[in-house]
Amino acid sequence: MTSKLHPLHNVRIVLCQTSHPGNIGAAARAIKTMGLSQLYLIKPKIFPNKEADAMACGAIDLLEKAVVCETLEQALTGCAFAIGLSARVRNLSHELVSARQAATQAAEMASNQPVALVFGTEMSGLSNAELDLCQLLAMIPTDADFSSLNLAAAVQVMSYEVRMAILEAAANSNNIATPPLYPLAATEDIEGFYRHLEETLLKIGFLNPAAPGRLMQRVRRIYARARLEKEEVNILRGILKHTQHPNPRA
Amino acid sequence: MTSKLHPLHNVRIVLCQTSHPGNIGAAARAIKTMGLSQLYLIKPKIFPNKEADAMACGAIDLLEKAVVCETLEQALTGCAFAIGLSARVRNLSHELVSARQAATQAAEMASNQPVALVFGTEMSGLSNAELDLCQLLAMIPTDADFSSLNLAAAVQVMSYEVRMAILEAAANSNNIATPPLYPLAATEDIEGFYRHLEETLLKIGFLNPAAPGRLMQRVRRIYARARLEKEEVNILRGILKHTQHPNPRA
Structure with a gap:
């Protein structure tokens, strides 16, 4: 049977x-x-x-x-x-x-x-x-x-x-572990992004160096939840670069 | 909400x-x-x-x-x-x-x-x-x-x-009391943020209107995973506002 x-x-x-x-x-x-x-x-x-x-x-x-x-x-x-x-x-x-x-x-x-x-x-x-x-x-x-x-x-x-x-x-x-679809960004890449972001926020005047409060922590929390991929960090840093040096087309 | x-x-x-x-x-x-x-x-x-x-x-x-x-x-x-x-x-x-x-x-x-x-x-x-x-x-x-x-x-x-x-x-x-979540942003708030973001990316020249590719979709994917809270949308839109109109302190 x-x-x-x-x-x-x-x-x-x-x-x-x-x-x-x-x-x-x-x-x-x-x-x-x-x-x-x-x-x-x-x-x-x-x-x-x-x-x-x-x-x-x-x-x-x-x-x-x-x-x-x-x-x-x-x-x-x-x-x-x-x-x-x-x-x-x-x-x-x-x-x-x-x-x-x-x-x-x-x-x-x-x-x-x-x-x-x-x-x-x-x-x-x-x-x-x-x-x-x-x-x-x-x-x-x-x-x-x-x-x-x-x-x-x-x-x-x-x-x-x-x-x-x-x-x-x-x-x-x-008992197979499923591999992630895209490679996640490494800690050092993420930290590089946060430094770049902080510098940019200071430059555009959104972050007040005299009273930074918990702004960077709040922003980190957003991206931490997103589990950024390597390629996404590149996109976000591209945005920061253009924020600091705008280069409008036409 | x-x-x-x-x-x-x-x-x-x-x-x-x-x-x-x-x-x-x-x-x-x-x-x-x-x-x-x-x-x-x-x-x-x-x-x-x-x-x-x-x-x-x-x-x-x-x-x-x-x-x-x-x-x-x-x-x-x-x-x-x-x-x-x-x-x-x-x-x-x-x-x-x-x-x-x-x-x-x-x-x-x-x-x-x-x-x-x-x-x-x-x-x-x-x-x-x-x-x-x-x-x-x-x-x-x-x-x-x-x-x-x-x-x-x-x-x-x-x-x-x-x-x-x-x-x-x-x-x-x-058995367990779960701590209250912060209120998440509503669809219309998120979409308002995406429109603001797209407009900003065009203005700083990161998004090429002649060849936008899948940039906006890729960026949406990041924030979709983050499950933005109401207050976080306000922070991100504050950054966009300052990106379009920088106002460095001192």
């Missing part, structure tokens, strides 16, 4: 008895943008269907290879772990975690075996019988007064969270 | 020149499920519209009070911080962070002032002129081979991330 697929391909998105084919298409698009590929449909009301294709946009391949099942049990065959999505808190029954916590667990297990995220119908969510097949219940923390998340939107959020968790797990295991 | 609204209501979702009214409705539903309420529309192609209403489901109230603007600058009035969403990596220009990192920053600032999440058109995203009004660029980490996230799906993911970050910040602040 272990699988050496990339973890993203070990995540099944299972939609139970979906009413609107457009939602199936939009869900396919949502999961494909997140690099997932396994779509399972339990007794979809209308499928295949043109509206599903239209909403899938470039993800029609996922609809074409979607696995259509009669029961949730079939769709979970070979799965080690199934997470049911719920829009409301249910009494007793399951361990209930946030979408993010569920994604972390799913990512962990998907590293070597298939896991499933199970979504109920648009109107009433998962049935109790369907929930019984899940090991964990996850909730996307919606607004208390308006929790009416569209099905494809819920699939989007969960797929996104699972992708983030899988990428994070991969990053941790590689 | 500081605002004591609940942070969720300090987050503006700004949609630029949306083509499909259905996407506007779906976006309204997405943001309402996450407890956000501020929807701004820049020149929507078709709005108001029945399809938008249908897709909004129970979120029609957000469509009814959506603020329709002619320009992005209008929509950002009073905002201290604007985050542009991008589907692709752009050359140089902006600091680029993940959706999650952007949400953390947005949540922090939304605790006392309005912030904006800015989404471009379905076909081509944000224009360079629109990007110039943003201080930060955020990317939802999609699959490299299929990054075609639906607009409302992108709004859903970002709204979800911002909600999570705000809830998390609230949970943390029960």
